[in-house]
Amino acid sequence: xxFIIKDPDAKNFNYTLDSSSVELTSLVDKLxxxxxxxRQVHKKGxxxxxxxxxxxxxxxxxxxxxNNFKGILRYTAIDVGVSALRTVIKKLQMAEYIHxxxxxxxxxxxxxxxxxxxxxTLNTLLKPITLQLAPSELVLFREDELDGSKKLIDYTDxxxxxxIRKELTAYNELLGSVNVxxxxxxxxxxxxxxxxxxxxxxxxDTGETDSQGRPLFNSGGRTYSLWSNLCGTAERPNIYIxxxxxxxxxxxxxxxxxxxxxxxxAVYAGDPYALSVxxxxxxxxxxxxxxxxxxxxxxxxxxxxxxxxxxxxLATSLKAKDQTKYNQYQSIxxxxxxxxxxxxxxxxxxxxxxxxxxxxxxxxxxxxxESDLVFxxxxxxxxRSIPTLTVHDSLIVRASDENTxxxxxxxxxxxxxxxxxxxIKGYN
Numbered sequence: 001x002x003f004i005i006k007d008p009d010a011k012n013f014n015y016t017l018d019s020s021s022v023e024l025t026s027l028v029d030k031l032x033x034x035x036x037x038x039r040q041v042h043k044k045g046x047x048x049x050x051x052x053x054x055x056x057x058x059x060x061x062x063x064x065x066x067n068n069f070k071g072i073l074r075y076t077a078i079d080v081g082v083s084a085l086r087t088v089i090k091k092l093q094m095a096e097y098i099h100x101x102x103x104x105x106x107x108x109x110x111x112x113x114x115x116x117x118x119x120x121t122l123n124t125l126l127k128p129i130t131l132q133l134a135p136s137e138l139v140l141f142r143e144d145e146l147d148g149s150k151k152l153i154d155y156t157d158x159x160x161x162x163x164i165r166k167e168l169t170a171y172n173e174l175l176g177s178v179n180v181x182x183x184x185x186x187x188x189x190x191x192x193x194x195x196x197x198x199x200x201x202x203x204x205d206t207g208e209t210d211s212q213g214r215p216l217f218n219s220g221g222r223t224y225s226l227w228s229n230l231c232g233t234a235e236r237p238n239i240y241i242x243x244x245x246x247x248x249x250x251x252x253x254x255x256x257x258x259x260x261x262x263x264x265x266a267v268y269a270g271d272p273y274a275l276s277v278x279x280x281x282x283x284x285x286x287x288x289x290x291x292x293x294x295x296x297x298x299x300x301x302x303x304x305x306x307x308x309x310x311x312x313x314l315a316t317s318l319k320a321k322d323q324t325k326y327n328q329y330q331s332i333x334x335x336x337x338x339x340x341x342x343x344x345x346x347x348x349x350x351x352x353x354x355x356x357x358x359x360x361x362x363x364x365x366x367x368x369x370e371s372d373l374v375f376x377x378x379x380x381x382x383x384r385s386i387p388t389l390t391v392h393d394s395l396i397v398r399a400s401d402e403n404t405x406x407x408x409x410x411x412x413x414x415x416x417x418x419x420x421x422x423x424i425k426g427y428n
Contacts, residue, residue, distance in 0.1 A: 009059060010059065010115060011056040014051075014052055017135050021130055021131050023130065024131065025047075032046055035097075041081070042087055042091075044084065045080040048077075049116070051131065054126050054196055055133075055198075057193065058118075063116060065089070065103070065114050072152060074136065097118070098117060099117045101116075137200070138198070139217075140201065140203065141153055141215065142220075144204055153205060155215050156215075164217075167382070168200070175199065179242050180227070181239070187240070194227050197226055200223060201223055203221050206361060216419070216422070218365055220367060220368055223390055242387075244400065246399060247402050249409060251370070251374075251393045251394070253288075255292060258366055258369045258370050259352045262414070262420045262423050263423075272349065283325070283328045283332065285328075286328065286332060289311075293306035293307050294345075294357055295362060298358060303338070307338055369423065370393050373412070374392075374395065377395060379415075381401075
């Protein structure tokens with residue numbers, strides 16, 4: 001059987017973006033005339049496509065071209081439908097401004113969406129444009145991925161979403177005022193422009209509501225950006241903000257310590273991932289993988305399967321570090337069963353063991369608490385006009401701001417205690 005592998009680096013077309021850029025408007029007018037488009041809705045579609053190609057520079061951008069696709073007003077900054085986008089894409093392809101790959105309908109629901117990518121000719125025209133992005137929505141809400149869907153859905157605002165949107169607006173304004181770039185190890189050559197990013201938080205609908213029937217926004221909540229997609233130890237140390245080198249600081253054992261903070265008020269004393277079983281010392285990376293997997297599945301077998309998949313993927317990696325991890329995993333498996341490592345881990349963390357093997361819903365809620373904690377720090381930094389970049393459970397700031405960052409990371413708590421109480425109440 002031939003397998004068609006989805007591109008892991010492809011980006012999802014973002015309908016929430018708009019821009020008041022004069023340079024962009026000028027290019028839209030130019031291409032509109034050149035490609036013989038003849039309706040104002042085509043001009044809107046052209047603008048939206050160009051914005052995405054600038055934001056996701058040099059990347060394949062996945063786009064749904066099914067005429068049954070309906071946008072939601074909350075998430076549609078530029079009012080344009082699929083039919084208009086199809087027309088614009090066809091014209092841009094004919095003019096050799098984009099590469100277009102038509103999607104495929106595959107068995108077992110593994111559909112691959114169509115994709116677009118700017119040609120070198122179009123990239124030359126896009127390069128000098130300063131976007132001045134204005135998104136329609138910063139707080140995204142999607143269906144529960146347990147049913148296989150990640151479709152964005154509408155919602156009724158709460159005091160929590162109003163506050164988060166206000167905080168993200170201030171944060172994005174600060175990010176838009178600085179220059180973020182990836183350089184080579186010498187720090188002299190710019191390798192990638194990391195600007196034109198809008199930070200949005202995407203929450204997952206769990207079906208849980210408050211007393212007024214409004215969603216709780218207590219699941220997911222992570223952000224995704226160009227810097228979060230960079231290779232950690234290989235590239236992120238070479239990020240510069242306004243020409244200044246940066247440092248990255250993360251919450252150690254974030255998931256486990258977030259649970260400890262939520263349930264006991266304090267983090268675990270020591271390394272949560274230090275573990276030995278029957279006199280065999282277990283590599284920290286393996287313990288961490290087992291802990292993470294057991295927060296996102298409801299059976300021991302499911303946890304073992306996830307861990308096996310993670311390390312199976314490392315077997316073909318060309319990185320020496322990955323090969324070392326894979327070899328250690330294979331060696332440990334000959335001495336100790338994964339289920340025994342899991343049991344030892346749960347015994348070590350007996351005060352919170354009831355939070356493990358409860359399914360992905362718990363994992364997504366823990367992820368939300370992690371994200372809330374990170375953005376509580378981001379908001380404090382933003383108030384001080386200190387730009388920061390988030391990568392899941394870590395933050396990147398200019399090296400000169402390291403002390404301020406570390407102080408805030410140790411003193412800032414959860415912004416919404418009701419979510420913390422809900423986690424405790426729901427899974428005791």
